[in-house]
Amino acid sequence: CLFxxxxxxxxxxxxxxxxxxxxxxxxxxxxxxxxxxxxxxxxAPELHPMSAETEYVRALxxxxxxxxxxxxxxxxxxxxxxxxxxxxxxxRALSLCLxxxxxxxxxxxxxxxxxxxxxxxxxxxxxxxxCWHPEQDxxxxxxxxxxxxxxxxxxxxxxxxxRPVSQRHLDFAPLNLDHHxxxxxxxxxxxxxxxxxxxxxxxxxxxxxxxxxxxxxxxNPTEWHLLAAVTKDNALLLIDTRQREPLRRIRCEFRQNALxxxxxxxxxxxxxxxxxxxxxxxxxxxxxxxxxxxxxTNAAMDVDFAPTGRELVSASYDCTVRLWESxxxxxxDVYHTKRMYRVFxxxxxxxxxxxxxxxxxxxxxxxxxxxxxxxxxxxPRERAAVNTAEALKQKYAHHPQxxxxxxxxxxxxxxxxxxxxxxxxxGKQRRKEVNRREHRGEDKEPFVPxxxxxxxxxxx
Amino acid sequence: xxxxxxxxxxxxxxxPSGFHAKAAAKAARLRREAAKLASAAxxxxxxGIESRPGEWAPTQSKLLRRxxxxxxxxxxxxSLQYGPYSVAYDTxxxxxxxxxxxGHVAAFEWRQKRLMFESQVNEPCHALTWVGAxxxxxxxxxxxxxxxxxxxxxxxxxxLKRLHKANKLFWLPRHWLLxxxxxxxxxxxxxxxxGQTVASYCGHHGPLRVSALHPDSGCVLTxxxxxxxxxxxxxxKRPVVKILCCPAGVRAVxxxxxxxxxxxxxxxxxxRVWDIRCLRPLSVSDSGADxxxxxxxxxxxQLAVSQxxxxxxxxxxxAALMVLPAGGAKPLLxxxxxxxxxxxxxxxxxDVLAFGHARGLGSVLxxxxxxxxxxxxxxxxxxxxxxxxxxxxxxxxxxxxxTIAPPAVGGGVNAVDAExxxxxxxxxxxxxxxxxxxxxxxxxxxxxxxxxxxxxxxKVGERWQRxxxxxxxxxxxxxxxxxxxxxxxxxxxxxxxxxxxxxxxQSGELTKPxxxxxxxxxxxxxx
Numbered sequence: 001c002l003f004x005x006x007x008x009x010x011x012x013x014x015x016x017x018x019x020x021x022x023x024x025x026x027x028x029x030x031x032x033x034x035x036x037x038x039x040x041x042x043x044a045p046e047l048h049p050m051s052a053e054t055e056y057v058r059a060l061x062x063x064x065x066x067x068x069x070x071x072x073x074x075x076x077x078x079x080x081x082x083x084x085x086x087x088x089x090x091x092r093a094l095s096l097c098l099x100x101x102x103x104x105x106x107x108x109x110x111x112x113x114x115x116x117x118x119x120x121x122x123x124x125x126x127x128x129x130x131c132w133h134p135e136q137d138x139x140x141x142x143x144x145x146x147x148x149x150x151x152x153x154x155x156x157x158x159x160x161x162x163r164p165v166s167q168r169h170l171d172f173a174p175l176n177l178d179h180h181x182x183x184x185x186x187x188x189x190x191x192x193x194x195x196x197x198x199x200x201x202x203x204x205x206x207x208x209x210x211x212x213x214x215x216x217x218x219x220n221p222t223e224w225h226l227l228a229a230v231t232k233d234n235a236l237l238l239i240d241t242r243q244r245e246p247l248r249r250i251r252c253e254f255r256q257n258a259l260x261x262x263x264x265x266x267x268x269x270x271x272x273x274x275x276x277x278x279x280x281x282x283x284x285x286x287x288x289x290x291x292x293x294x295x296x297t298n299a300a301m302d303v304d305f306a307p308t309g310r311e312l313v314s315a316s317y318d319c320t321v322r323l324w325e326s327x328x329x330x331x332x333d334v335y336h337t338k339r340m341y342r343v344f345x346x347x348x349x350x351x352x353x354x355x356x357x358x359x360x361x362x363x364x365x366x367x368x369x370x371x372x373x374x375x376x377x378x379x380p381r382e383r384a385a386v387n388t389a390e391a392l393k394q395k396y397a398h399h400p401q402x403x404x405x406x407x408x409x410x411x412x413x414x415x416x417x418x419x420x421x422x423x424x425x426x427g428k429q430r431r432k433e434v435n436r437r438e439h440r441g442e443d444k445e446p447f448v449p450x451x452x453x454x455x456x457x458x459x460x
Numbered sequence: 461x462x463x464x465x466x467x468x469x470x471x472x473x474x475x476p477s478g479f480h481a482k483a484a485a486k487a488a489r490l491r492r493e494a495a496k497l498a499s500a501a502x503x504x505x506x507x508g509i510e511s512r513p514g515e516w517a518p519t520q521s522k523l524l525r526r527x528x529x530x531x532x533x534x535x536x537x538x539s540l541q542y543g544p545y546s547v548a549y550d551t552x553x554x555x556x557x558x559x560x561x562x563g564h565v566a567a568f569e570w571r572q573k574r575l576m577f578e579s580q581v582n583e584p585c586h587a588l589t590w591v592g593a594x595x596x597x598x599x600x601x602x603x604x605x606x607x608x609x610x611x612x613x614x615x616x617x618x619x620l621k622r623l624h625k626a627n628k629l630f631w632l633p634r635h636w637l638l639x640x641x642x643x644x645x646x647x648x649x650x651x652x653x654x655g656q657t658v659a660s661y662c663g664h665h666g667p668l669r670v671s672a673l674h675p676d677s678g679c680v681l682t683x684x685x686x687x688x689x690x691x692x693x694x695x696x697k698r699p700v701v702k703i704l705c706c707p708a709g710v711r712a713v714x715x716x717x718x719x720x721x722x723x724x725x726x727x728x729x730x731x732r733v734w735d736i737r738c739l740r741p742l743s744v745s746d747s748g749a750d751x752x753x754x755x756x757x758x759x760x761x762q763l764a765v766s767q768x769x770x771x772x773x774x775x776x777x778x779a780a781l782m783v784l785p786a787g788g789a790k791p792l793l794x795x796x797x798x799x800x801x802x803x804x805x806x807x808x809x810x811d812v813l814a815f816g817h818a819r820g821l822g823s824v825l826x827x828x829x830x831x832x833x834x835x836x837x838x839x840x841x842x843x844x845x846x847x848x849x850x851x852x853x854x855x856x857x858x859x860x861x862x863t864i865a866p867p868a869v870g871g872g873v874n875a876v877d878a879e880x881x882x883x884x885x886x887x888x889x890x891x892x893x894x895x896x897x898x899x900x901x902x903x904x905x906x907x908x909x910x911x912x913x914x915x916x917x918x919k920v921g922e923r924w925q926r927x928x929x930x931x932x933x934x935x936x937x938x939x940x941x942x943x944x945x946x947x948x949x950x951x952x953x954x955x956x957x958x959x960x961x962x963x964x965x966q967s968g969e970l971t972k973p974x975x976x977x978x979x980x981x982x983x984x985x986x987x
Contacts, residue, residue: 016509016510016511016512016515016518016522016526017509017510017511018507018508018509018510018518018523018526018527018827019505019507019508019509019827019828020507020523020527020528020531020534020811020825020827021504021506021507021810021811021827021828021830021832022527022528022530022531023504023840023841025841027503028839028841028842029841029843037843037845037846039836039837039846040503040833040834040835040836040837040839040842041497041835041836042502042833042834042835043497043498043835044833044835046718046719047718047831047834047835048835049634049675049676049677049718050634050676050677050678050859050863052872052873052874053859053863053872053873054634054857054859055873056873057857057858057859057860058856058857061856061857399873438936438939438940
């Protein structure tokens with residue numbers, strides 16, 4: 001037949017072009033066992049359906065894993081034998097800290113090993129103040145019972161020294177001590193705020209407002225002439241050392257137990273108050289606190305800023321330690337243990353990764369600042385995974401399921417009940433206010449924002 | 461697109477500070493890398509046939525002469541005796557399984573022709589699907605009564621008695637769900653990772669003989685004898701969507717492995733393509749002249765769609781199969797079948813089509829059917845370790861069954877909860893509308909007399925005291941809502957104006973709500 005020949009000729013002259021999908025395995029397999037596996041990528045959205053849902057599930061898993069790995073408690077430093085009053089971190093060495101006890105002993109600790117390096121019988125009464133010299137290997141301690149201020153030098157081999165380098169007898173009972181960030185000055189608070197120069201025996205400056213004693217005075221790390229102090233009569237003082245009288249006095253409703261300057265922002269300071277709150281203040285505008293940190297169910301005893309200036313830690317009489325983000329009034333985390341009793345001091349480590357707390361059960365404890373952080377070196381992939389998880393949690397932070405997991409913290413029954421009680425009290429107060437406003441009217445009972453409720457007045 | 465920061469980054473003098481310059485430079489670098497990744501030359505290009513205008517569709521022998529020898533394993537024929545066969549590929553495209561009505565169940569790696577297992581179960585097997593991830597492949601087979609799950613060695617792992625008389629099995633890889641449609645009209649969704657039955661109900665729409673899975677959303681589509689196409693989800697016991705897609709009964713439904721196209725073959729032998737997102741027809745032919753449908757005469761009701769949109773269907777009463785290009789009516793290729801065709805399945809990621817028939821099964825080369833560039837480890841050349849990792853990640857990323865919803869219905873994780881907002885507004889309005897009237901509030905229950913009336917009167921009095929308190933609260937909340945909604949709301953509600961609202965309108969100022977909330981923009985304007 002003629003047709004097969006024609007068709008054959010057609011085929012040879014105009015061959016049909018056929019391309020079949022054939023993969024070369026070499027393009028998909030790794031070359032040697034030392035190489036990482038090859039991963040095929042095609043970002044076309046047809047191959048990635050339900051990507052938003054997958055991302056949401058990953059955010060949920062990230063939140064759950066973060067809670068699973070949240071084990072912030074690292075350990076106890078060992079029984080000190082009596083109640084601890086002060087904790088002081090070394091200004092330059094990451095692994096060293098001091099603790100002061102109510103029976104007058106000062107202990108020097110190695111933080112990573114959680115072991116005591118040396119112990120001094122510094123005073124006969126409660127160690128009320130402890131601070132390091134910023135540059136020299138020297139620390140100061142003061143006591144209100146024997147009214148002394150002692151300077152101690154610690155040698156390189158960290159051997160015990162039973163006698164102080166220098167000793168100063170004061171004519172007042174000092175309640176706290178702070179050293180200037182660079183100059184050879186330190187501030188003692190007692191019945192007033194006294195500024196001492198280490199080379200002089202008499203105080204260089206003295207400031208007082210009212211008749212009650214000053215609980216704590218601290219230097220601003222950036223503005224070298226600025227001091228802040230908290231007094232027993234519920235006041236916060238702002239002092240310029242170049243002037244004879246204090247600059248400002250803020251009269252609060254309750255006593256401020258401790259204060260701390262923000263190391264990164266020169267005009268921000270935080271105080272821990274007896275009314276269960278912390279307050280952060282802007283020194284430029286002291287009429288009301290910049291932020292009210294609510295969460296504790298008993299008096300806040302101590303507050304410390306992280307070296308980054310973005311986080312706060314607070315120690316409270318309700319046996320918990322709370323961590324806060326600067327500017328957010330709800331706490332980020334809460335630490336508690338069965339054995340930890342009233343917490344009187346909390347300090348951040350220099351790298352902002354650890355927290356040391358001193359509590360009334362005679363123990364110093366070490367905690368992680370970020371509860372689910374992995375200690376140790378992270379491989380690049382681990383770091384990428386951690387960063388991705390963080391980004392996902394932030395992206396879906398408002399979704400109710402993710403928010404519920406991220407925010408929830410377990411509290412022991414009595415703390416949980418205390419929290420509910422505080423909530424009920426607050427709810428009652430708000431309800432009564434609303435009712436009064438409805439009954440009397442907006443002009444007789446104006447709406448006062450939270451920030452303006454806690455300051456009685458500012459005096460100049 | 462360029463932002464002001466990009467423009468400024470080019471001229472660093474315009475940056476407010478070094479910090480901004482660095483941030484802008486970093487953002488620009490990330491954008492460049494993303495653009496490079498998106499436009500990266502893909503590793504593989506898709507297959508295809510370029511033929512002359514009048515030429516007939518090529519036969520397999522012709523194709524085999526023109527392609528590399530490495531492609532030959534894609535074309536084979538197996539003569540088997542145990543009844544019409546159903547075939548299934550796993551998601552990687554590496555494994556092929558078959559089950560026959562005579563009880564023959566087998567699985568093998570089709571490229572190397574390496575048999576994984578083969579067994580005779582002495583029961584008719586109607587449908588099968590691979591379940592699980594590629595690292596531990598398991599096969600679910602629907603026997604005449606129950607569904608069994610076999611492992612890679614052919615050992616029976618599970619007997620799912622709930623999946624009774626299943627005629628179609630579907631695997632939802634992102635949800636780790638095995639879905640089944642049964643002859644009794646039931647639908648089942650079984651979680652394979654935890655063993656939990658997510659949903660199992662009777663659809664009350666007759667036996668579900670014609671069904672398909674929409675892989676992008678996880679919904680099951682069924683075709684009804686009255687021409688309806690129903691979309692089912694595990695959370696609803698009724699079809700979520702019903703569309704009338706054919707004037708006669710629906711004979712076959714098929715979906716592409718990715719995308720929004722749904723193919724229906726009606727009793728009038730017309731193949732129609734629908735867009736599942738808007739439930740409207742998609743045009744089929746290139747010319748656009750007869751956009752609604754193409755005629756498939758004598759087509760037996762099995763359809764298969766490839767990753768690139770090629771459609772395979774049996775023709776001539778199942779004596780041959782035909783492959784149509786995406787959106788075209790002219791066949792790309794055809795192939796005779798030794799027995800009456802019973803099942804068709806495109807191999808994912810490869811240019812291969814497997815077909816089961818009454819006398820065995822076969823496989824043909826179909827240039828241009830497979831997606832050339834896979835993503836991740838789900839492709840035929842992924843190694844064992846990669847498949848294992850992908851399985852673990854797949855389990856961690858397992859989606860909850862609530863995410864199975866047809867795209868037409870909307871919603872999703874990132875959707876705005878407009879209903880929630882409207883509900884809140886409706887509740888507010890209801891609080892305003894439901895006024896406790898004065899008569900209701902001042903009602904006094906009648907006092908009874910007689911024996912034991914003291915106790916009864918006291919109880920009734922207490923009950924009404926409580927009710928009066930509730931009414932008082934209701935009135936207060938209504939007042940508060942009115943104050944928030946302001947004058948406009950008061951007019952709309954027809955309730956009493958509050959003192960404050962009156963004052964504002966008297967002074968002639970614009971009537972604005974006292975405390976504006978974001979919901980105010982949803983309040984209908986009083987005309």
